[in-house]
Amino acid sequence: MIKFFRKIRYDLMEKNKTGKYLKYAIGEIVLVVIGILIALSINNWNEKQKNKSKENQILTSLLTELISQKQQLGKQIKGDTITYLANDSLMVLSGSMNFNSIPTVDFSDLLYRIGVRTSFNPQSGTVEALLSSGELDLIRNEALKIQLAGLKGRLDDYGEEDITIENFLEDQLNPYLRQKIPLYDQTDVDMTYKDSRKGNFLISNEQISSLLSDLYFNNLLGYGRYRYRVRAHEGRDLLAYYSNLAKLVKNELEKSD
Secondary structure (H helix, E strand, C coil): CHHHHHHHHHHHHHCCCHHHHHHHHHHHHHHHHHHHHHHHHHHHHHHHHHHHHHHHHHHHHHHHHHHHHHHHHHHHHHHHHHHHHHHHHHHHHHHHCCHHHCCHHHHHHHHHHHHCCCCCCCCCHHHHHHHHHCHHHHCCCHHHHHHHHHHHHHHHHHHHHHHHHHHHHHHHHHHHHHHHCCCCCCCCCCCCCCCCCCCCCCCCHHHHHHHHCCHHHHHHHHHHHHHHHHHHHHHHHHHHHHHHHHHHHHHHHHHHC
8 A cells, every 4th residue: 555655656746746746645654654553552452461361360379379378377366266265274274273173184285285386377479479570560450459569568467476476485485384394295286276185295283283373374374365365366357358358359350251
């Protein structure tokens, strides 16, 4: 088409028809511009389709990751609740002053539960890749982008409570228990929080009485109860954050179907 217009221009120029020459020259320019605009539109459409496909891949991976993390966190919250209740039960026993009536197996199980160390270590590969690579901009939902950007801060806050509890167990509670009772039979360290009993310490009623009447031990119980209650509360807040994120991601995926 452009060659056709060019031939006409040459003929008009040779015949000295300047007006018509200018019209055909302008027509040729318009055709070139239209061609460029069409090419750009096609290229932009292709780019948008590629970005949309990439966004769907990211959202699919993200949803899988969030569901997995919710399940892990749910187990952690359950474990923290069990540990909180174990601390609370020991404090109730301490207040009863009837130490000889306490079954040693039950007491051993409670001691196990207050001394087990657990932590929430989510695998956040998709979120971390989004934040570090700049691909977060591929996600078109602004509310979802804001929530994803805020997740790291939430995890950092929760992680600080993890560190606080770990330090409490390693520096205070467990060293104290090692001085007071034999722990060498505690071989089964199962973190799944099944209902089966895990404590198997060789402990006597005299040792139970000594522990429960010790002010320092009771202070440790009170602090442990508080810390696990705080972490369980923060865990539920984080779980709600995860649930909202997962809902936003799922809604975006449903829109693209």
